[in-house]
Amino acid sequence: MTRNQHFLLTIHILFLITSLAYAGEKSAGLNPFTSIHEMRMGVLAHDVDNLWSRSQKEDGVDINAEVILNIFYQYILNGTARPNLGMTINTSGDTSKIYTGMVWERPLPYNLSIHLGIGLAVHDGELDTNDPNKKSLGSHVLFHIPIEVGYKLGPRYRVYLYFDHMSNAYLASPNEGMDTLGIRVGYRF
Numbered sequence: 001m002t003r004n005q006h007f008l009l010t011i012h013i014l015f016l017i018t019s020l021a022y023a024g025e026k027s028a029g030l031n032p033f034t035s036i037h038e039m040r041m042g043v044l045a046h047d048v049d050n051l052w053s054r055s056q057k058e059d060g061v062d063i064n065a066e067v068i069l070n071i072f073y074q075y076i077l078n079g080t081a082r083p084n085l086g087m088t089i090n091t092s093g094d095t096s097k098i099y100t101g102m103v104w105e106r107p108l109p110y111n112l113s114i115h116l117g118i119g120l121a122v123h124d125g126e127l128d129t130n131d132p133n134k135k136s137l138g139s140h141v142l143f144h145i146p147i148e149v150g151y152k153l154g155p156r157y158r159v160y161l162y163f164d165h166m167s168n169a170y171l172a173s174p175n176e177g178m179d180t181l182g183i184r185v186g187y188r189f
Contacts, residue, residue: 037070037082042162042184046090047135052165053177057135058125060092062180064162068103070189079106084117088164088180095125095135095178097166099144113158115148121166128174138172150186158186 042064049056066086073082081104089096101119108114121144126134146164153159162184167177 035069035071036067036189037073038068038158038186038188040064040066040068040086040158040160040184040186042160042182044088044162044180044182046092046094046180048179048181051163051179051181053167053179055176057133057176058090058092058094058178059133060090060094062088062090062096062182064088064180064182064184066184076104077106079104081105084119095123095137097121097123097125097142097144099166101144101146103146103148105150111152113150113152115146115150115160117144117146119144123166125178135176135178136174137166137168137178138175139168141168142166143169148184156188158188160184160186 044062044064046060046062047053047056047058064086066084069083069085071083073080081102083100084103085100087096087098099119099121101117103115103117105113105115121142122140123137123142125137127138127140128136144164144166146162148160148162150158150160160183163179163181165177165179168175
């Protein structure tokens with residue numbers, strides 16, 4: 001399979017899992033949206049220079065969408081850890097990704113909150129290339145680490161300053177890694 005076929009297969013599998021969960025709750029007479037804690041969408045700068053990855057090769061703007069689930073959550077260190085599922089699509093045809101993991105949220109004073117996460121991402125980028133305009137990511141499956149600061153606008157709406165890093169943590173070679181940075185908005189159910 002080509003890398004695009006792997007990426008499309010992964011998207012289909014995630015869509016199938018989400019659809020089955022939705023259908024299961026609906027058939028059980030439950031509101032399917034009770035399993036969704038929050039939906040977030042945003043615009044991100046792609047492959048930002050001088051952050052964790054320390055270099056920039058790819059271009060464009062990323063469109064991001066993420067669902068924070070209200071299942072299997074845990075209260076840890078005065079915060080709540082919940083599973084997430086998201087995707088980031090690059091508008092210039094460079095590396096796009098889908099990801100999943102856990103995101104820990106801790107409320108702070110003045111309607112602020114901090115969000116830290118860990119998980120895995122699957123991408124359609126290059127593994128090892130000599131192209132000066134592409135990152136060599138070393139593996140199709142990478143660690144995904146999001147960090148976010150939120151501001152509560154009201155009972156349901158939030159705005160976030162979002163950063164994420166993905167890399168193979170030197171488990172494969174090469175390991176150029178990639179960072180994104182941007183703004184997201186969230187709606188809580």
